[in-house]
Amino acid sequence: MFRRRQRGDVAPDEATEDLGPDEVAESDQAPGPQGSTGRDAVIESEGPPPDEALATGSDDGSGAGGAAPAPPEAGADEDETPSMPGRLGRARRALAAPFAAIRSRGRVDDAVLDELEEALILADVGLPTTTKLMAELRSEARGKAPDELIEALRTAIVSFFAGDETELVIGEEAPSVWLFVGVNGVGKTTSIGKLARRESDRGRKIVIAAGDTFRAAAGEQLAAWAARTGTDLVEGADGADPSSVVYDAIRHAAAKNADLVLADTAGRLHTKTNLMVELEKIRRVADRDPGHVTEVLLVIDATTGQNGLVQARQFAEAVGVTGIVLTKLDGTAKGGIVLAIRADLGLPIKLVGLGEGEHDLVIFDPAEFAEALIG
Ligand SMILES: Nc1nc2c(ncn2[C@@H]2O[C@H](COP(=O)(O)OP(=O)(O)OP(=O)(O)O)[C@@H](O)[C@H]2O)c(=O)[nH]1
Numbered sequence: 001m002f003r004r005r006q007r008g009d010v011a012p013d014e015a016t017e018d019l020g021p022d023e024v025a026e027s028d029q030a031p032g033p034q035g036s037t038g039r040d041a042v043i044e045s046e047g048p049p050p051d052e053a054l055a056t057g058s059d060d061g062s063g064a065g066g067a068a069p070a071p072p073e074a075g076a077d078e079d080e081t082p083s084m085p086g087r088l089g090r091a092r093r094a095l096a097a098p099f100a101a102i103r104s105r106g107r108v109d110d111a112v113l114d115e116l117e118e119a120l121i122l123a124d125v126g127l128p129t130t131t132k133l134m135a136e137l138r139s140e141a142r143g144k145a146p147d148e149l150i151e152a153l154r155t156a157i158v159s160f161f162a163g164d165e166t167e168l169v170i171g172e173e174a175p176s177v178w179l180f181v182g183v184n185g186v187g188k189t190t191s192i193g194k195l196a197r198r199e200s201d202r203g204r205k206i207v208i209a210a211g212d213t214f215r216a217a218a219g220e221q222l223a224a225w226a227a228r229t230g231t232d233l234v235e236g237a238d239g240a241d242p243s244s245v246v247y248d249a250i251r252h253a254a255a256k257n258a259d260l261v262l263a264d265t266a267g268r269l270h271t272k273t274n275l276m277v278e279l280e281k282i283r284r285v286a287d288r289d290p291g292h293v294t295e296v297l298l299v300i301d302a303t304t305g306q307n308g309l310v311q312a313r314q315f316a317e318a319v320g321v322t323g324i325v326l327t328k329l330d331g332t333a334k335g336g337i338v339l340a341i342r343a344d345l346g347l348p349i350k351l352v353g354l355g356e357g358e359h360d361l362v363i364f365d366p367a368e369f370a371e372a373l374i375g
């Protein structure tokens with residue numbers, strides 16, 4: 001039976017060799033409040049005794065974040081994978097009226113092209129991408145029927161994403177680790193819950209790592225998802241060193257022959273700089289034997305529009321992000337933000353969140369997205 005190691009024991013050779021001075025210092029710190037949560041156990045595994053609770057005594061997130069949103073109960077349509085056209089309500093409406101107006105015109109002239117350009121900007125596509133798309137369309141569609149212009153836009157949108165790898169990578173050597181990063185509230189924990197469902201439905205054995213030790217309620221939120229999806233969860237005490245929690249989960253996964261570790265991380269610490277340093281460290285430690293980081297997924301809330309991009313850029317630069325999970329596309333987001341994010345970050349959009357239910361996370365499909373946007 002797997003037994004979680006205490007911080008000082010977390011594979012000292014593998015996990016702490018070559019660590020920088022601050023990392024070593026951190027592992028030497030006196031533990032914080034011992035056994036502070038009583039939920040320091042690995043579900044279905046022996047937890048450490050309370051005095052082995054892993055805590056740095058810093059970054060105690062108790063009080064931060066408030067109550068955890070519980071996973072919504074299974075509803076009548078829970079078994080169904082949602083379609084993008086069905087869920088992109090607001091995103092769709094952003095372009096429906098201007099497209100109807102364009103379709104009612106006789107021929108495509110400069111006025112019609114200007115109308116389309118304005119509609120794309122208003123739909124959050126962003127100026128650089130709108131300009132790029134319009135450059136192709138202006139030469140191609142002038143003088144043609146408006147329907148042909150809209151069809152040309154559909155083709156341009158699909159080819160905009162051409163060559164993007166949307167498949168999530170599982171390495172040949174188990175366990176693979178998918179790390180989830182992003183600012184607080186964007187949907188990291190919920191996306192992990194949904195992916196635990198999706199990947200276990202595909203026959204993969206999953207372990208969830210509760211690497212957000214900052215927010216007091218994060219562990220309970222994950223525990224609910226883990227119970228619901230029949231997945232093992234490894235967590236430390238509040239304020240525990242997130243790298244060691246993630247590493248524990250990886251060791252647990254290896255011991256149980258699991259395929260994949262889904263690792264949650266905090267959306268904020270006391271300062272942004274510390275969070276980036278922390279995430280870099282988690283990534284480095286997670287990549288040590290027996291772990292293999294095959295995805296670092298930056299979760300972005302689509303409803304934050306262009307503002308979310310500024311923060312997203314910081315993460316992308318700090319932790320070697322491999323792809324985007326774009327959540328809340330079912331909400332008030334305008335659909336053009338998908339193009340803006342892809343263009344701005346230069347990273348593939350791998351998954352989109354279309355609701356709060358366990359099946360509401362789908363692989364991004366450019367043709368379906370264009371259909372959702374254009375109709
Ligand atoms: N409508 C909708 N809501 C979502 C989606 N994804 C997440 N949410 C909701 O967004 C809220 C925040 O989600 P979390 O998963 O807790 O976000 P987080 O990134 O883990 O936040 P922190 O732990 O505070 O960093 C919850 O109420 C989720 O149910 C989505 O695709 N659509």
Ligand SMILES: [Mg+2]
Nearest residue numbers: 188189212218
């Ligand atoms: Mg969370």
